[in-house]
Amino acid sequence: MDRPPDEQTGTTQVLSGAERRSARDLRDADFAAYLAARQPSLLRTAYLLTGNRHDAEDLVQIAFAKLYLSWDKVRDHGSMDGYVRRILVNEHNSLWRRAWKRREHAADDTVLHALDEPHHDDHEDGLGAELWDVVQTLPRKARAVVVLRYYEELSEAETAAVLGISVGTVKSQTSRALAALRARTPQTLNPRASEEEDQS
Amino acid sequence: MSQNDDLTRTLTRELEQRSHAMDGTPLHLADVQGRARSIRRRRTTTAVAGVAAAVALIVPAVSLATHTSGKPEPAPAITQTPSPTQTATDDGQQPAAGVLDVSDLPTGAEPRVEYLTDGQVLHEADGSTVNVDTRYPVVSFTVLSDGTHLWLTADGDTPYVEVQDAEGNVSAPVRSGTWDVGVNNANTVGAWVRPDGQVMVRNSSATEPLEYGDPIRATDDMRMGPVLGDHCGAAGDSCEVYVNVSDPKADPSWRPWLVDVNGTQPYLDGTYLILSDVSESGLSIGYRSITDFGSCSILLGGGEFQGFQTCKHALVSFSPDSRLILADPAYHDGIGNGEIAMYDVGGKLLWDRHGTAKAQAFYPTAEWEDAEHALAPVFQDGEWSIVRFASDGSMEYAVTPIPGQDVDHPFVVATGGPVLAD
Numbered sequence: 001m002d003r004p005p006d007e008q009t010g011t012t013q014v015l016s017g018a019e020r021r022s023a024r025d026l027r028d029a030d031f032a033a034y035l036a037a038r039q040p041s042l043l044r045t046a047y048l049l050t051g052n053r054h055d056a057e058d059l060v061q062i063a064f065a066k067l068y069l070s071w072d073k074v075r076d077h078g079s080m081d082g083y084v085r086r087i088l089v090n091e092h093n094s095l096w097r098r099a100w101k102r103r104e105h106a107a108d109d110t111v112l113h114a115l116d117e118p119h120h121d122d123h124e125d126g127l128g129a130e131l132w133d134v135v136q137t138l139p140r141k142a143r144a145v146v147v148l149r150y151y152e153e154l155s156e157a158e159t160a161a162v163l164g165i166s167v168g169t170v171k172s173q174t175s176r177a178l179a180a181l182r183a184r185t186p187q188t189l190n191p192r193a194s195e196e197e198d199q200s
Numbered sequence: 201m202s203q204n205d206d207l208t209r210t211l212t213r214e215l216e217q218r219s220h221a222m223d224g225t226p227l228h229l230a231d232v233q234g235r236a237r238s239i240r241r242r243r244t245t246t247a248v249a250g251v252a253a254a255v256a257l258i259v260p261a262v263s264l265a266t267h268t269s270g271k272p273e274p275a276p277a278i279t280q281t282p283s284p285t286q287t288a289t290d291d292g293q294q295p296a297a298g299v300l301d302v303s304d305l306p307t308g309a310e311p312r313v314e315y316l317t318d319g320q321v322l323h324e325a326d327g328s329t330v331n332v333d334t335r336y337p338v339v340s341f342t343v344l345s346d347g348t349h350l351w352l353t354a355d356g357d358t359p360y361v362e363v364q365d366a367e368g369n370v371s372a373p374v375r376s377g378t379w380d381v382g383v384n385n386a387n388t389v390g391a392w393v394r395p396d397g398q399v400m401v402r403n404s405s406a407t408e409p410l411e412y413g414d415p416i417r418a419t420d421d422m423r424m425g426p427v428l429g430d431h432c433g434a435a436g437d438s439c440e441v442y443v444n445v446s447d448p449k450a451d452p453s454w455r456p457w458l459v460d461v462n463g464t465q466p467y468l469d470g471t472y473l474i475l476s477d478v479s480e481s482g483l484s485i486g487y488r489s490i491t492d493f494g495s496c497s498i499l500l501g502g503g504e505f506q507g508f509q510t511c512k513h514a515l516v517s518f519s520p521d522s523r524l525i526l527a528d529p530a531y532h533d534g535i536g537n538g539e540i541a542m543y544d545v546g547g548k549l550l551w552d553r554h555g556t557a558k559a560q561a562f563y564p565t566a567e568w569e570d571a572e573h574a575l576a577p578v579f580q581d582g583e584w585s586i587v588r589f590a591s592d593g594s595m596e597y598a599v600t601p602i603p604g605q606d607v608d609h610p611f612v613v614a615t616g617g618p619v620l621a622d
Contacts, residue, residue, distance in 0.1 A: 024605055032229040039227055044219035053222065061227055065235035069607065070356045087357070128214035135215075150208055151215040182207060 031071055034080060035064055042088060048147045049092045051136045063088040085152075086162050089144050127185065134184045138177055141165075145173040236607050237536070294594055298552060300540065301559030302578045302587050308596035311586060313569050313619070314343055315599070316612040322349075325619070334362045335373050340565075342383040342390055342616040346404040350381045350390040361392050363402060363409065382424035382441065383616035385480055385520070391427045391441045393418075399441050399459045401432040412441060413459035421446035425456055425486075426478040442467060444474045454490060470500050476515060479522035483507075483545060485515040495530045499545060508547030515543070520617045521571040524550070524591055528566070536562030540576065542591055551593030563587075564609055568617040569598075577611035579604065586611050 046056035336353035347366035360373035397418030425442030432439035513527035566576035583601035
C-alpha cells in the first residue's frame with residue numbers, strides 16, 4: 001500500500017512495515033465490525049436457502065471470505081450488503097458446490113439430522129409447516145427466488161439483479177414456485193381447489 | 201384479499217419464523233480469514249487432493265501419447281549440483297536440510313524472469329520497471345517471445361484475459377473460464393479458455409487471438425494444461441492445447457481434454473486425471489489419482505524408458521531442459537504450499553523442504569527461472585519474499601522480504617519460464 005503521490009515532488013512514498021501493519025489492523029477491525037453486524041441476518045437467509053444449519057454456516061463463511069478478499073474495493077463503493085448477498089445466493093446455486101455438498105451429506109447425514117430440526121412454535125405446525133416442506137423441495141434457483149421475494153422482500157428487479165437473470169425469468173420462476181406451493185398445500189391456499197369445492 | 205395474497209402472506213410468515221432457527225454469531229474473523237486463504241489458494245494452484253500416502257515406486261513404462269515426435273530418451277543423470285547465483289551475498293544462511301525456513305537467507309541476483317509487484321509494477325528481466333495498464337488486478341501472466349503479455353486479471357471472483365501487445369497496447373478484458381493461462385515451451389503460443397469452453401490461442405507476432413478447435417465441454421472448474429507446438433491455427437500446424445476439466449457428476453471427476461487438428465476430445469492416453477506438463481522429449485507428468493485422502497502423480501515416458509509414480513508429492517512442471525521436475529505437496533489445502541521438492545526424470549528425489557512449527561513458510565506457486573533454478577513468492581512471519589531454489593536444494597532471496605499480508609501476496613512471477621526473444 002503506497003501513499004498517494006506527493007503534490008510538490010510528484011514522488012510516491014512507500015509505507016513502512018509498521019504503517020502497513022497498522023493499516024491492515026484497521027482494515028480487519030472494520031471488516032470484523034461488519035461481520036458481527038451482518039452475520040445474523042445473512043445466516044437466516046442462508047438457512048432458508050439450504051434448509052439446514054451446517055450448510056448455512058458454511059455458505060455464510062464462504063460469502064464473507066469472498067467479501068474479505070474484495071473488501072477494499074467493495075467498501076469503497078458502499079455496496080457490501082448487495083455484494084455479499086449476491087455471493088451467498090450464487091454460491092448456493094453453483095454446480096461445484098452442489099456436488100461437493102452431496103458427498104459431505106452422504107457421509108454425515110446422521111450427525112446433521114439433529115441440527116436440522118428447526119425451532120418453531122407449535123401453533124404454526126400444519127399449514128406453515130407444509131409450506132416449508134414444499135419450499136425445500138423446490139429447485140435451488142426457484143427456492144432462491146422465493147426466499148429473495150418473500151423473505152428478503154426484494155422487488156422483481158432486485159431479485160433479478162442478485163441472481164443475474166432477467167426480470168421475466170424471475171416472474172416465471174415465481175409463478176411456477178407459487179403454483180407448486182398451491183398444488184401441494186391445503187385447499188384454503190389453493191384457489192382452484194376452493195373454486196371446485198364451491199361449485200360442488 | 202385474494203387467496204394468492206393469503207399464500208404469499210403465509211409463506212412470508214413461515215419463512216420469517218423458520219429463519220429464527222439460526223441465531224447467534226458463530227463466525228469469527230479468524231474463521232473468515234482462514235476460508236479466504238483457501239479460496240485464494242484455489243484460484244492460484246492447479247489441483248485438489250487429499251492427504252498424501254508416502255511411498256514412491258517405479259511403474260512399468262507406458263507408451264506416451266501419439267503426439268510425441270521422435271523417441272523420447274531418458275535424460276542424463278544430474279552430475280552437478282549447482283549452487284545459488286554467483287552474486288549471492290555472504291549474509292544469511294541456509295536452514296537445515298529439509299526445512300523450508302526463509303527467514304534469513306543470503307541475497308542473490310534479481311529474478312531473470314519477469315515478475316509483478318502490487319499487481320501493477322512489472323519488473324522486466326533486464327531490471328527495468330514499468331507500470332502495467334490492465335483494467336483489473338493481475339492474478340497470473342505469461343510473456344510471449346515477441347513481448348506480448350497475456351494478463352490473467354480478476355474483477356472480484358471473475359477472471360479475465362487482457363492482452364498487451366509488444367507496443368504496450370492493452371486490449372479490452374475478455375472473460376476467461378480459467379484462472380491461469382497456458383504457454384508452450386518456446387513461449388510462441390499462449391492459450392486460455394473462454395467460459396463457454398472455447399480454447400483461444402495467441403501466437404507470437406500475431407495481432408489477434410484465434411478460436412482454436414471446437415469448444416470443450418465447459419464446467420465451472422477448468423485449468424490450463426500444456427500447450428505444444430510452435431504455432432497454432434494455420435494449416436500444417438501440429439498444435440495441441442490441453443485443458444484439465446472437473447466435472448463432479450462424472451467418473452472420474454477430473455479429465456484432461458485435448459484440442460488439436462483432429463478435433464476436441466477427452467484425452468485418454470496415460471489415464472491422467474490432470475495432465476500437468478509435457479516435456480520437449482515427450483515425457484509427461486500429472487495426477488493419476490485424487491481422493492479425499494491422497495493423490496498420486498506419475499511420469500510417463502516412451503520406448504524403454506521407465507516412468508515412476510509418487511504419492512509423496514504432486515509433480516508440477518519440467519525444467520526448461522526437461523531434466524528436472526518441480527514438485528509440491530500431494531495434499532493441496534489450507535494456507536498454501538508448505539512443501540517444495542525437486543526430482544530428476546528418473547524418479548530420484550533430489551531434495552525436499554517443508555515448513556515446521558517454528559518456520560511456517562508457504563508459497564502459492566513456483567515457476568522455473570532457468571534449467572537449474574525455480575522461483576517462488578514465499579510468505580513467512582509477516583513478510584513476503586521471492587526465493588530462488590537451486591537444484592541442490594539451496595535457497596537465496598531473489599527479492600528480499602517486504603511486510604505483507606498472508607492472503608494478499610504482492611509478487612506474481614511469470615509462468616512459462618525464461619523467454620528467448622524472436
